[in-house]
Amino acid sequence: MLRKISSWREVPQLGLGIKAAALILATIFLFIQDLTIIFNDALQSETTSHLLAIPILFAYLIYRKRKMLRAVAPIESTNTPKSIRNIPLICGIILSTTAILLYWYGSYTFTPIEHHLLTLPIFVAGLTLILFNSQTLRQLVFPIALLAFLVPPPSEILYAVGSTLSVISAEASNAIIKAFGIPSTITPE
Numbered sequence: 001m002l003r004k005i006s007s008w009r010e011v012p013q014l015g016l017g018i019k020a021a022a023l024i025l026a027t028i029f030l031f032i033q034d035l036t037i038i039f040n041d042a043l044q045s046e047t048t049s050h051l052l053a054i055p056i057l058f059a060y061l062i063y064r065k066r067k068m069l070r071a072v073a074p075i076e077s078t079n080t081p082k083s084i085r086n087i088p089l090i091c092g093i094i095l096s097t098t099a100i101l102l103y104w105y106g107s108y109t110f111t112p113i114e115h116h117l118l119t120l121p122i123f124v125a126g127l128t129l130i131l132f133n134s135q136t137l138r139q140l141v142f143p144i145a146l147l148a149f150l151v152p153p154p155s156e157i158l159y160a161v162g163s164t165l166s167v168i169s170a171e172a173s174n175a176i177i178k179a180f181g182i183p184s185t186i187t188p189e
Contacts, residue, residue, distance in 0.1 A: 019131040061143040072135035092129025099123035
């Protein structure tokens with residue numbers, strides 16, 4: 001009835017689950033403080049409330065690709081020459097190391113959260129290459145790129161966009177009023 005399992009390859013779902021859990025835990029371990037700050041800010045501020053939707057969209061996109069991910073994740077590159085077989089692993093190590101170094105550099109800037117969260121997609125892409133393969137990363141490019149939207153918009157940009165939008169809406173309202181023949185002017189302050 002029960003047979004002995006001789007390798008991880010005989011239970012592919014368990015191996016994939018362990019790899020996915022390792023990717024998630026490593027990412028959470030490195031970015032937990034920044035994600036906590038960002039989501040607390042998103043709960044309190046209207047300008048960053050869109051950040052609450054990004055994890056939901058990320059999970060939905062991965063859910064939609066689940067069959068493709070199951071198909072490409074266990075593919076091993078045994079048919080490729082040994083000289084290029086480890087290139088995805090090396091690229092993953094380089095990406096993850098770059099992300100960690102940029103994270104470290106961002107800790108010494110005036111806007112560390114922005115720098116830290118910009119390294120999140122790079123780190124996840126690197127770990128995906130290390131733990132899985134390049135075909136898995138190819139399927140996850142869009143969901144991983146979506147993580148870049150976790151970076152809160154700088155307040156200078158928000159103020160500039162807000163003032164521009166208020167001027168445009170005032171001019172549009174003035175044009176509509178003038179179209180009805182009602183005299184109106186916009187006075188600069």
